[in-house]
Amino acid sequence: MDYLIRGTAANLMVRAFAVDATETVEEARRRHDTSPVITAALGRLLAAGAMMGSAMKGEDDLLTLVIRSDGPAKGLTVTANSKGEVKGYPQVPQVEIPLKAKGKLDVGGALGPGTLTIIMDLGLKEPYSGQIELQTGEIGDDIAYYYTKSEQTPSAVGLGVMVEKDLSVKHAGGFMIQLMPDATEDVISVLETKLAKMPPITTLMEEGKTPEEILMYILEGLDPEITDKAPVCFRCNCSHDRMLQALATLKKSDIQELIDEGEDLEVVCHFCNTKYAIGIDELKEQLQER
Numbered sequence: 001m002d003y004l005i006r007g008t009a010a011n012l013m014v015r016a017f018a019v020d021a022t023e024t025v026e027e028a029r030r031r032h033d034t035s036p037v038i039t040a041a042l043g044r045l046l047a048a049g050a051m052m053g054s055a056m057k058g059e060d061d062l063l064t065l066v067i068r069s070d071g072p073a074k075g076l077t078v079t080a081n082s083k084g085e086v087k088g089y090p091q092v093p094q095v096e097i098p099l100k101a102k103g104k105l106d107v108g109g110a111l112g113p114g115t116l117t118i119i120m121d122l123g124l125k126e127p128y129s130g131q132i133e134l135q136t137g138e139i140g141d142d143i144a145y146y147y148t149k150s151e152q153t154p155s156a157v158g159l160g161v162m163v164e165k166d167l168s169v170k171h172a173g174g175f176m177i178q179l180m181p182d183a184t185e186d187v188i189s190v191l192e193t194k195l196a197k198m199p200p201i202t203t204l205m206e207e208g209k210t211p212e213e214i215l216m217y218i219l220e221g222l223d224p225e226i227t228d229k230a231p232v233c234f235r236c237n238c239s240h241d242r243m244l245q246a247l248a249t250l251k252k253s254d255i256q257e258l259i260d261e262g263e264d265l266e267v268v269c270h271f272c273n274t275k276y277a278i279g280i281d282e283l284k285e286q287l288q289e290r
Helices: 022-032 036-054 107-111 140-150 185-197 201-206 211-218 240-247 252-261 280-288
Strands: 003-009 014-020 062-069 075-081 085-090 114-121 128-133 155-163 169-179 225-231 265-268 275-278
Touching: 003 036, 003 211, 014 036, 014 211, 022 036, 022 085, 022 169, 036 062, 036 075, 036 085, 036 107, 036 140, 036 155, 036 169, 114 140, 128 140, 140 155, 140 169, 155 185, 155 201, 169 185, 169 201, 169 211, 185 211, 201 211, 240 265, 240 275, 240 280, 252 280
Parallel strands: none
Antiparallel strands: 003 014, 003 225, 014 169, 062 075, 062 114, 075 085, 114 128, 155 169, 265 275
């Protein structure tokens, strides 16, 4: 079962997260039938979303991560809440590009130049929104840059997805280390040294390391403490009723046109690819309620 942990270190000077999102990313791959490089890209964003979402406090708080790019992948969208529930979809599920050195999937090459927009709906009048230009397209670097630039929170983010030869997900996970304003130079130096020598997150997972062990490895010497553990899963809140509500936003003339075609309407959820059949009678009810 997927889960994430949260922790602190160096007398609360450091906030830390780590996640195993293997089953979650495999569920997304299966639903969207993604090629390996898109599996890796979407999986990284899902893992990041799970960790970032867990930092929100309200039960109804919602985080949305949107990448729009000029590369063949075009972009990705992920949403997450504070309960470890995430969902997401790619703009282009199937992209084939050459591997990088050592057979690594080229997520940055698939995305290309673009933007990362982060939207937090915290139940206020207006959601908070911040946007940066993609720095590398590798997603972890871009999220770290977002935190440093937009929220003045120096961060290190490691994300990884390992895809099997049968295209299934073998490992997916990540970590996020953030410095609080009172972090000392000594603490920063210890972290920089450890992170510079650290192998990829999927290498650690392949060795059998758990999220707890990964955080303890990164925070060694800084008196780390695990403060919380929570499940993570791919979960979409779409339903037949929600799809009907979405149709209510159409113009009356558009609904009448659908009725005149005389066939049931098939509506597909972007996030989970679930298909819903909307009958002619239901469309007529929509029209009558206007």
